[in-house]
Each structure stands twice: as structure tokens, then as C-alpha cells.
Amino acid sequence: MAAEGAGSRPESRAGIHGWGAYIPVYRIPTRVIAAEWGWPDHQWKALNVAEKAVAGPDEDSTTMGVEASLNAIRRARIEPSRIGAVFFGSESKVYAVKPSATIIAEAVGATPVTMASDLEFACRAASEGMKNSIALVSSGMLEYTLVVGSDTAQASPGDVLEFSAASGAVAFVVGPRDGAAAVFEASYTYVTDTPDFWRRAGKPYPSHGEGFTGEPAYFHHIMSAVKGLMEETGLKPGDFDYAVFHQPNGKFPVRVAQKLGFTIEQVKQGLVTPLIGNTYNASALLGLARVLDVARPGERILVAPFGSGAGSDAYSIVVTDAIEERRGLAPPVDYYINSKVVIDYGLYVKFRGKVVKRRI
Amino acid sequence: MPVSVKSVGLTRIDRHYNKGVYDLAVEAVDDALKDSGAEPSYLVASTSASLLLEPQLDLASYLASHLGLRGSRALAVEAGEASGLAAILAGYRLAISTGERVLVVGVDKLSDLPSASVHAALKHVFYRYGDALYKVGHAAVAGLLASLYMDRFGVDRETMSYWPAMMHSHAKENPYAMLRFAVKPEKVATAMPVASPLTLLDMFPLGDGAAAVLLDPQGGGLAEIASVESSTGPASIAFSEDPLWLDAVEESWRRALSTAGVNGVEVLEIHDSYTIMGLLILETLRLAERGKAAELVAEGAFTVGGSGPLVNASGGLKARGHPVGATGVYMAAEVAMQLADVFPGVKADDAKTGAAVSINGHGSSAYTAIFRST
Amino acid sequence: MSGVGGLRNVEAWRTRIPRYRFLGARCKSCGKLHYPPLKACPYCGSRDLEEAQLPRQGRLLAFTSVYSVEEGGREESPIFVGLIDLGVARVVAELTDVTDPSRLAAGIPVEAVFRRISEEDDEGVIVYGVKFRPVPGAGEGD
Numbered sequence: 047m048a049a050e051g052a053g054s055r056p057e058s059r060a061g062i063h064g065w066g067a068y069i070p071v072y073r074i075p076t077r078v079i080a081a082e083w084g085w086p087d088h089q090w091k092a093l094n095v096a097e098k099a100v101a102g103p104d105e106d107s108t109t110m111g112v113e114a115s116l117n118a119i120r121r122a123r124i125e126p127s128r129i130g131a132v133f134f135g136s137e138s139k140v141y142a143v144k145p146s147a148t149i150i151a152e153a154v155g156a157t158p159v160t161m162a163s164d165l166e167f168a169c170r171a172a173s174e175g176m177k178n179s180i181a182l183v184s185s186g187m188l189e190y191t192l193v194v195g196s197d198t199a200q201a202s203p204g205d206v207l208e209f210s211a212a213s214g215a216v217a218f219v220v221g222p223r224d225g226a227a228a229v230f231e232a233s234y235t236y237v238t239d240t241p242d243f244w245r246r247a248g249k250p251y252p253s254h255g256e257g258f259t260g261e262p263a264y265f266h267h268i269m270s271a272v273k274g275l276m277e278e279t280g281l282k283p284g285d286f287d288y289a290v291f292h293q294p295n296g297k298f299p300v301r302v303a304q305k306l307g308f309t310i311e312q313v314k315q316g317l318v319t320p321l322i323g324n325t326y327n328a329s330a331l332l333g334l335a336r337v338l339d340v341a342r343p344g345e346r347i348l349v350a351p352f353g354s355g356a357g358s359d360a361y362s363i364v365v366t367d368a369i370e371e372r373r374g375l376a377p378p379v380d381y382y383i384n385s386k387v388v389i390d391y392g393l394y395v396k397f398r399g400k401v402v403k404r405r406i
Numbered sequence: 407m408p409v410s411v412k413s414v415g416l417t418r419i420d421r422h423y424n425k426g427v428y429d430l431a432v433e434a435v436d437d438a439l440k441d442s443g444a445e446p447s448y449l450v451a452s453t454s455a456s457l458l459l460e461p462q463l464d465l466a467s468y469l470a471s472h473l474g475l476r477g478s479r480a481l482a483v484e485a486g487e488a489s490g491l492a493a494i495l496a497g498y499r500l501a502i503s504t505g506e507r508v509l510v511v512g513v514d515k516l517s518d519l520p521s522a523s524v525h526a527a528l529k530h531v532f533y534r535y536g537d538a539l540y541k542v543g544h545a546a547v548a549g550l551l552a553s554l555y556m557d558r559f560g561v562d563r564e565t566m567s568y569w570p571a572m573m574h575s576h577a578k579e580n581p582y583a584m585l586r587f588a589v590k591p592e593k594v595a596t597a598m599p600v601a602s603p604l605t606l607l608d609m610f611p612l613g614d615g616a617a618a619v620l621l622d623p624q625g626g627g628l629a630e631i632a633s634v635e636s637s638t639g640p641a642s643i644a645f646s647e648d649p650l651w652l653d654a655v656e657e658s659w660r661r662a663l664s665t666a667g668v669n670g671v672e673v674l675e676i677h678d679s680y681t682i683m684g685l686l687i688l689e690t691l692r693l694a695e696r697g698k699a700a701e702l703v704a705e706g707a708f709t710v711g712g713s714g715p716l717v718n719a720s721g722g723l724k725a726r727g728h729p730v731g732a733t734g735v736y737m738a739a740e741v742a743m744q745l746a747d748v749f750p751g752v753k754a755d756d757a758k759t760g761a762a763v764s765i766n767g768h769g770s771s772a773y774t775a776i777f778r779s780t
Numbered sequence: 781m782s783g784v785g786g787l788r789n790v791e792a793w794r795t796r797i798p799r800y801r802f803l804g805a806r807c808k809s810c811g812k813l814h815y816p817p818l819k820a821c822p823y824c825g826s827r828d829l830e831e832a833q834l835p836r837q838g839r840l841l842a843f844t845s846v847y848s849v850e851e852g853g854r855e856e857s858p859i860f861v862g863l864i865d866l867g868v869a870r871v872v873a874e875l876t877d878v879t880d881p882s883r884l885a886a887g888i889p890v891e892a893v894f895r896r897i898s899e900e901d902d903e904g905v906i907v908y909g910v911k912f913r914p915v916p917g918a919g920e921g922d
Contacts, residue, residue, distance in 0.1 A: 071877050071916055103856050104876055104895040109908065112894040140906060149908060153800040153894055385916030387879045396855070526850035534787075535795055536816050539909065540874040541786070541853035541898055542846050546861040549844025550872070554863065557842065557886055599858075600848045602881075609848075644863065644870040645814060645822035 057233050059184035061226020062363070063124065064219040064372060065335045066117025068110045068196075069322055069382035072100040074394045076209045076323075082391045083204050090209050094296025098323025100389065101198045101213035103397045107136040108146045110215035111196035112153045114328075117376035118192065119154055121227070122219035126155035129219070130188035132162040133179065135172025135327040137245070137252075138198045139164055150194060161188075168243060169292060170353020171195070172216075172327040177359055179220035180230055190221040195327035202251035203400055210295050212323025214382075216332040227369040228338060228347070231362040234275035236267055243354035259294070259354065267358040268292065268302050268350050275348075275360035283307040286362075287345040290316030290333035292352035294324050308348075315340060316349075321383050334363075336379040343367045409501045410780060412620040412627035413442045414739035419584040419615035419727030421517035427456055427465070428472045430616035431513040435473055438509070438618035446620060447506035449473070449480040452493035454731035455514050457484065458527035469511065486531040486766035487679065488636075490734020491773035494619070494762075495634040498775075501621045512735030513616035524612055528730070531767040533641050545609065547643060547768045548680035549601025555650055555682055556603060559697025563603055567594035568704035569681040570607050570724050576709070577721025580751035582736075584613040584727035591704075600680075608681040610728035617735035619742070625780070628746035629760070632666035632776040635659075639769040652690045654772035655765060659691055662761070662774035671776065672757035673744045674715045675737035677765045678722045687763055688717070710752060719744065719752040737762035738775055745779040786852070786898030792907045799909035802892055804869060806832035813869040836892035838866040838912070843875060843884045852898070864890055864912055877913035889915040 075097040080090040101110065111134060119126055132154075134147035147162035156162075165171035172195030179191035196215035201207035223229050242263035245252035255263075268291055276282060283289070289312040291299040296319050303313045316333030318325070325332055330351040337347055345365045352358040395401055415437025417430050425433075431451075439445075451466035462468065466480035485492035490512040497510040516524050525543035532538040537547060555561060571591040577583035589607055597605035621631070639654030640646045646653065663669065676691075678684030685699040693714050694702045702708065708717035720726040720740045723733060741760035743749035754760070758779045765772045787795070795816075797803060804815030809826035815834050820827050845858040853859055860875035862884075876895055878884060890912040897907045 072879075102877055102895075104897075104911065106896060106906075108906075109894050109896060116894075149800075152796065153908070155801060381917075387877075389879065393879075399855075401855070520851075522849065522851040522854065525848055526852075529850060537872045539787070539799075539816075539897060540859070540861065540911075541850055541856065542859055542861050542874065543848050543850040543853070545848045546844055546846045546859075547872070549846060550842045550861060550863050553842040553844055553886075598847070599845070601861075602845045604844075640822055641818060642822075642872055644872045649863070 055232050056184040057180050057230035059223050060180045060220055061223050061229035062218050063190065063221040063226050064118040064120065064122025065338050066114045066121060066217045066376050067332055067335050067379040067382055068113035068117065069099045069214045070101045070105055070110065071385055071387050072102060072389050072397065073097040073386045074100055074389055074391065078391055079208055092297065093209055094320050095210050095323055096320060098210060098212035099214050099325070100394055100397055105198070106140045107138045107196040107198055108140055108149050110213065111146065111150050111194040111217065114196065114215035114217035115150055115154050115192055115194055118217040118219050120376040121372045123375065124190055124219065129156040129190045129192050130160055131179065131182060131191040132156055132160060133172070133175025133191065133193050134164045135175050135195045136164065136197050137166065137168055137171070137326055138200060156192060167357060168353035168355050169326045169329060170351050170357055170359065172331055173351035173359045176218065176220065177233055177235065180233065183220055183222060190219055193218045193220060195331045197326035197328060199324060199326045200251050207254065210319065210324040212325050214322060214325030214328045214332060216328040216335050225368060226366060227372045228363045228365045231364055232275055232279045233359060233361045234271050234278060235357065235359045236270040236274060237357035240356035242356055263354060263356045264294065264298055264352055265302055265305065267356050268352050269306060271358035271360040272306055272348065272350050275362060279362060281362060285346060286312060286348045288315055288337045288341065289313050289348040290330050290337060291350045292330040293317065293319035293333065296320035318379065332379060338369065339373065339378040339380065341365045341369065343369060407623060407625045408630040409498055409621050409623050410625045410627045410630045411738065411742035411777065412622035413438050414628065414742060415618040416582045416736060416739055417616050418582045419613040419729055422614040423517065425614065427453065427513045427515050428469060430614060431469050431511050432472050434616035434618040435509065435511055438620050442620055444507060445475065446509035447479060447504065448497070448500050448508040449475060449478050450493045450497040450500065450508060450510045451480065451482045452489040452510065452512040452731045452735060453482065453514050454484055454486055454489040455516055455524065455527055456731065458530065459519055459524065460515065485771055487677070487730050488734060488764040488766040488771050488773050489731040491737065491762055491764035491775055492636065492734065494734060494738050494775055495636055495773060497621050498631055498634045501623045505623050508621040509618060510621060510735055511616065511618040512732030514729040514731040515614040516612040516729060517614050521612060536642050545601035545604065545680065548682050549604050550643065551649060551686065551768065552604050552682040555685070558650065561697060561700050563595045564591065565700040565704055566681050566685065567591035568700060569678065569684050570594050572703055572709055573678065573718060573722045573724035576719050576752045577725030580721050580726060583721040583725055584611050585721065585725040604680050604682065610679050610723040613727040613729055615727060615729035615732050617732050617739050619735060619739050627780065628748070629742040629777040630780055632668065632778050633662045634775040635661035635665060636771060636773040637661065638771050641770060643768050650686055652686055652765065652769040652772065654769045655687055655690045655763060658772040658774040659763065662776045666776040668759055668776065670715070671759040671761040672715050673719065673741060673754040673760035674717045674763070675720060675740055676717060676763045678718065678724050679728060684722065716754040719749065719754065734762065734764040734773065737764060741777050745777055786900065787907050788900065789905045792905060802834050802836060802910045804832050804834045805829040815869055815871050834869060835866050838864045838890055840884065840886055840888050840890050841865050841870070842886060845881055860884065862890065862912060874911045875913065876911045883914065891915050
């Protein structure tokens with residue numbers, strides 16, 4: 047299964063030592079949201095999202111990020127003080143100014159000799175953190191980094207976005223090739239200025255270009271990144287055991303896979319949005335975590351996160367023997383997916399602070 | 407010559423919307439001093455919740471100004487919910503060491519602000535970086551203790567409800583009490599929940615009041631002070647091997663009995679911010695076996711004609727009221743009046759000894775004052 | 781009255797490490813652990829203490845649902861509070877992720893989670909720290 051042209055790339059000097067997930071326990075069925083706003087059934091069924099994870103009133107992107115990070119560090123089995131950078135990717139940061147990454151770094155014990163920053167690139171920010179981590183580790187500048195993708199995705203009540211905008215977090219400890227549970231093989235990034243989805247400063251809810259979020263944004267960027275990766279490495283869809291794409295809903299990742307020549311079998315394990323909704327910065331990377339929960343040594347994984355605005359990274363990752371001993375050290379993604387309490391729209395509105403105290 | 411409670415002055419505890427802390431304190435002091443002639447040399451003021459709700463530092467000096475006590479020696483004492491009896495301790499020791507008269511006045515005002523603000527302030531009777539860290543208000547720890555108590559001793563909710571019923575039946579006769587009406591035990595469990603299993607009828611009302619006592623080292627007056635003692639307890643119920651046993655209460659009580667040279671008392675005022683605290687104090691004082699206090703209360707053991715001492719003839723914190731910094735001063739005044747046979751409510755029959763037991767929170771501190779008739 | 785109930789910015793910063801990492805203290809004299817760390821052992825009074833990590837799993841000894849909440853707590857009320865046995869220590873902590881109070885019971889397993897504790901207002905800093913929740917799938921939630 048060795049890929050031509052991949053072995054000597056700098057990416058191959060870095061790998062994933064630990065991965066960790068966190069998903070809040072609360073779920074609201076898409077059907078309930080649709081009923082609240084009077085949508086017909088086909089409207090929500092088309093998205094292929096059964097229910098979405100909702101953060102509790104005392105949860106936010108930082109708290110979920112801490113929980114996922116603790117799980118990732120448990121799997122990596124490293125002293126947290128050896129982490130030299132914490133990259134926090136989120137579009138629901140609790141502070142407009144003041145890093146969340148420092149809170150996470152402090153909570154997990156990575157401080158004070160560490161880099162820490164919040165990254166912003168819509169749903170792709172954490173992936174940029176992953177690529178930065180590969181560079182920092184493969185160059186030898188740092189030993190380990192912590193990459194966190196976490197969002198309590200905002201959706202204006204009544205917007206179609208509300209069907210899928212969910213809460214969840216994922217974290218990875220990136221470190222040297224030796225001892226890694228999976229090693230990077232290659233990466234390819236594709237970015238343009240495409241305003242398909244945005245949120246202006248100070249505004250609580252994002253705006254989006256509806257159909258414009260599809261072809262010119264999601265599909266064009268992911269396909270360009272994945273094709274670029276395959277061209278550079280000579281890898282073909284059939285060389286991968288798993289393919290994970292950004293998942294704004296349950297239908298786009300399947301369609302982009304088909305367009306690129308991947309089968310549904312390759313995509314299935316990495317699909318989490320149909321089960322818990324779109325967790326934005328955690329979306330594709332949570333899919334990667336779910337693949338690592340089951341992948342066997344030697345298997346190859348394609349991951350392609352996407353962020354509006356717009357850009358995509360494609361990574362090729364190969365699983366090592368070390369994965370077996372790491373798996374059991376923290377709860378798998380499915381533990382969190384299955385640990386759930388269904389809530390109604392009233393509780394959802396209360397939890398997410400959407401109760402508007404209107405003047406009479 | 408023992409220090410005596412020369413005279414006392416009380417305001418009725420109520421929502422005194424038209425009176426501030428100085429109005430109430432002056433009223434109580436005027437009542438205490440109206441027959442006693444000589445002015446006190448020392449003024450010991452006690453206030454607690456108002457320090458956070460309607461802040462005033464150096465309250466004792468400003469109170470002295472309102473009282474016209476120019477040039478007097480004034481200071482304030484703060485010990486959370488036990489402030490009043492802590493002020494009695496300080497005043498008592500001052501009277502002994504200086505041979506001068508000491509006026510102790512406790513005052514607090516809880517009715518001016520919304521209850522959520524009062525709970526925010528009162529939770530600080532608990533440790534700021536521990537049990538008070540969360541947005542839990544004042545009642546949470548009492549709820550935990552009540553829950554532990556019911557579980558451990560198999561006491562049911564209905565039996566515990568006899569405590570507030572007894573407090574209300576006593577308060578009904580006390581003109582200074584805030585809640586002067588009867589409450590049936592069966593109404594308690596279904597009242598508004600406060601901190602499960604406790605309800606609003608298990609909890610002290612948020613009222614305002616002031617109480618003053620004049621301590622005189624020359625003796626005479628209503629009653630003699632036999633001893634005032636205290637002890638600190640654990641910083642949290644989490645640090646107590648047995649949170650249902652109040653170490654600070656036990657120790658302050660032991661010290662006070664030993665100093666006074668008595669084995670027990672006939673009339674008692676104890677701290678019952680919530681039903682559970684009253685029951686736990688009764689058990690810690692060994693007036694009831696572990697887990698049996700509620701049953702004894704239901705049997706009428708602690709009211710007139712009961713087998714035990716008369717407990718909380720005032721109606722207790724539950725029904726007389728609990729203007730935090732003033733409460734211990736009320737207790738001292740009420741016990742002294744009982745021993746002089748002038749308490750204008752439910753009366754102990756010819757009692758010669760009495761005590762007041764006050765605590766802060768879960769028992770981070772406890773104070774005991776023992777009195778005997780003159 | 782704003783902020784009277786919760787920690788303010790600088791003190792929250794000063795006290796963050798034990799709260800973020802659930803670090804208590806072990807008494808070198810009597811060996812017992814406690815949280816939050818005091819300057820002396822609450823059991824024997826010794827000042828000879830060392831930092832100690834507390835276990836994140838425990839059992840509920842008692843709980844209460846608080847309705848008489850303080851300012852700023854109304855939108856989250858009732859607030860659940862537990863006395864938790866960690867084996868090596870006991871703690872009083874807020875309980876979170878409780879959707880069905882009827883499933884709370886003495887003895888159920890609980891776990892530490894990193895959560896928001898309080899904030900001065902929506903312009904102030906957020907105080908984070910450990911709360912406990914019923915372990916999902918172990919009697920609470922389905």
C-alpha cells in the first residue's frame with residue numbers, strides 16, 4: 047500500500063499521538079425543529095440529519111474543547127507540559143478578544159511554555175491548526191502540539207441552518223512520527239476568497255448564500271484540495287480505506303465522495319453529522335476521530351475539512367501499530383454519540399440563550 | 407460580681423420598608439435604655455447581611471452618632487449568621503475586663519432588595535472559593551444536610567415538618583415575631599421548594615429587625631450571664647467526617663456548660679435557619695438521640711409541658727425571624743426575659759437557667775451563651 | 781450588586797489552577813486530601829501540605845435542587861448541588877447535565893466536567909471550573 051511520492055514529504059515526520067472527542071448529552075430531533083417552524087417533512091428529511099447535539103447552559107466551545115483535549119492527552123499518554131502549542135479552531139469563541147486557547151492550555155496543564163492561539167477560518171480553522179502543527183513538529187521546532195476544533199454552532203431561530211447547527215468538539219495531540227498512532231503522509235490546501243457563509247463582527251448569527259454555499263464553495267474547494275493531494279502523491283481513491291469530508295449536512299459529504307470517485311463504504315465510518323448535526327470545526331475531524339476508533343494498522347485515511355470563505359485541506363494519514371494500545375484510553379466517539387438525552391424546543395431555546403425578553 | 411443583662415430592647419421583625427438600619431437600631435436601643443439610667447461606655451454593634459446589601463463600614467460609629475453617644479467607644483463584630491451572639495461574647499468580655507457597661511446592638515435588613523440579591527449576599531456565609539463558588543444561594547447546604555439526614559436515619563418529610571409547625575405555634579404568641587400565624591405540618595412539604603427536600607416553610611423569612619441588650623458588670627436586671635463560649639468548625643460539610651454532627655456546636659456548648667458549672671438548661675433559643683439545622687443542633691446538644699429529634703418535636707417534647715427544655719419559645723429563626731446580624735442578640739434578650747419571667751409570649755415555667763446557641767451556615771462557627779436567673 | 785455572587789476577574793485568575801485542573805491538597809502529616817486547597821489541613825490542622833490531583837470519578841452521597849437561587853442564576857434554576865464522595869476526599873459541587881432529577885439518587889456514579897461556573901455579566905470574564913455530572917449511560921440519560 048506504499049504510495050509513490052509520499053514517503054519523503056515533511057508531513058511524514060509528524061503523526062497523531064492521541065485523539066479525543068466530546069459531544070454534549072442533549073439532542074433535539076430535526077423533526078421537532080421543523081414542526082416548530084411549520085416546515086414540511088421533506089424539508090428536513092432531505093438534509094439527512096436525524097437530530098443535533100445541543101450544548102447545555104454551562105457549556106461553550108471552550109469547555110467542550112477542554113473535555114476533548116483531556117481525552118486526546120489520555121490517549122497520547124504524554125505529560126501535558128510537553129505540549130508546545132495549543133491551536134483552537136472555532137467560530138463560536140466566547141471572547142471576541144482574548145484567546146480561548148490559553149484557557150484550554152491552562153486547564154490541561156500545557157502552560158506556561160507553549161504557544162496558544164485561536165484560529166478563525168469558519169469551519170476550517172482547526173484544520174489550519176493541524177497543518178501548522180505538522181509544520182512545527184516536522185521541522186523539529188516543537189515536540190507536541192494540541193489541535194482543538196470546537197463549536198456551539200449558532201443558527202438564527204427559523205433559519206434552515208437551525209436543522210443542522212450543532213455542538214461538539216474534537217482534539218488531537220500531534221507529535222513526532224515515532225510512537226504516533228497514525229502518521230501524516232501528505233497534505234494539500236486550496237483557498238480562495240469566496241463569501242458563501244459569514245458572520246459580521248458583533249452579530250449573533252451567521253448569514254449564508256444558500257445555494258452559493260454548494261458548488262462554488264463546498265464542492266469546488268474540497269474537490270480541488272483532494273484532487274491536488276492525489277495529483278501530488280499519485281494516490282487514487284482506491285488507495286484509501288476511509289474518506290472523511292466536511293459535513294454541513296448528511297448529504298454533501300456523500301455527494302462529494304461520489305464526485306471524487308469514492309464509495310459509500312469508504313465514507314460511512316467517518317459520517318457523524320447524520321447522527322449529531324454539524325459541529326462546524328469538529329465536523330470532519332470528529333469523523334476522523336471516529337475512523338481512528340476502529341481503523342487497523344496500515345490503513346490509509348483521507349480527511350478533507352472545509353471552511354467557508356473559503357478553503358479546504360486534504361490530508362493523507364496512515365495508521366500505525368501503536369493505535370491498538372491507544373484506543374481504549376479514552377471514550378470513543380460513539381460513546382458520546384450514544385450518551386444522549388432528548389430535549390424539546392423550549393429547553394433548547396432556554397439552553398442556548400435564545401429567550402428574547404421583548405419589550406411589550 | 408457577675409455580668410448581667412440589665413435591660414433589653416427589641417423591634418418586631420418585619421418588612422420595615424419605611425425604616426433603615428439606623429431607625430431600627432435606635433428604636434431597639436431606646437427601648438433597652440428607657441429604664442436603665444446610665445449611658446453605656448462601650449457600644450458593640452453587630453450587622454452582617456447589610457454589609458453586603460446596603461454597605462456601610464464603621465457602622466458602630468455612625469450608629470453612635472445616631473444615638474447621640476458622642477465620644478463613646480464603639481466597634482462592630484461580624485461572624486456571619488452568628489454575629490449577634492459573637493457580639494454578646496465580645497461585649498461580655500469587655501464588661502468583665504473593664505468593669506464598664508456595654509451596650510450590644512444587632513441590626514440587619516433583608517427586605518429592601520429582591521430575594522435573589524439577598525441569597526447572593528447570604529451565600530457568602532459559606533466559603534467563597536468552596537461551597538459558595540457556584541450560583542447556589544444560601545439554602546443549598548441545608549438541602550444537602552436534610553437529604554443526608556432523611557436518608558441516613560430514615561426520617562420522613564412529614565415528621566420533619568413538625569419543627570416549623572412548633573415554631574409557628576410559638577411565634578404566634580410573641581409580639582416581636584415576624585410570622586405570627588399557625589402552620590399545619592402537612593402544609594410544609596407542599597410549599598414552594600427552596601432546596602429539596604426543604605421548602606419555604608422550612609426556611610427563615612427575610613425580615614428586618616434590631617435588638618439591644620445592656621450588659622452591666624454591677625449585676626441586677628433580668629438575668630446573669632454564666633458563660634459565653636464559642637468554637638470554630640469545618641470550612642465545609644465536605645471536610646466533616648459526619649456532617650450531621652455539628653462539631654463547633656458541641657465544643658462551644660461543652661465549654662459554656664463547663665464554665666457555667668451547669669449540666670443543662672431549662673429554656674433554650676437555638677439556630678434554625680432551616681428545619682434541619684434546628685434538628686441537628688438538638689441532637690448535637692444531646693437533647694435527642696441521633697435521628698430522633700424530629701420525632702421528639704412531633705411529640706411535643708420541646709414545648710410547654712414537654713419532657714425536654716422549652717426550645718425557641720420565640721418562634722426561632724423560622725418564625726420569629728432571622729435578621730442575620732441581630733439574631734443572636736434577639737436570642738440573648740429572649741432568654742434573659744424568660745429567666746426574669748417577663749417574656750411576652752410562650753413562657754418557661756419558673757426557669758432558672760437558659761441558653762442561646764447560634765451558628766454560621768453549616769456550623770463554620772458556633773456560639774453558646776448561658777444565663778441564670780438573678 | 782452586579783457580580784456580588786461570583787468571583788471577580790483578578791481573584792478568579794489567581795485561583796484558577798486548582799479550579800481548572802481539580803487540584804486539591806494532601807496533608808503530609810495525616811495523609812488526607814481536601815478540595816479546594818486551604819492553607820492548613822481541615823482534618824488535623826497541619827500546615828504541611830502538598831498539591832494533589834483529585835480523582836474525576838465519584839459517587840453521589842446527597843443532592844439538592846435549589847430553587848431559591850441567587851441573582852444571575854434564575855435562568856439556570858433549579859440548580860442541583862451534590863455532596864460527592866471521591867474515595868480519597870469529599871467535595872460539595874454543582875451537579876450539571878441533570879435533565880431528570882428523579883434519576884438523581886445517593887450512590888449513583890458522577891464524573892468531573894469542565895464547565896462555566898459564573899460570569900460577572902455578559903461583558904465580564906467567564907469563571908470556569910469543575911462541576912460534576914451523572915455518568916452518562918450509568919443510570920441517567922437514555
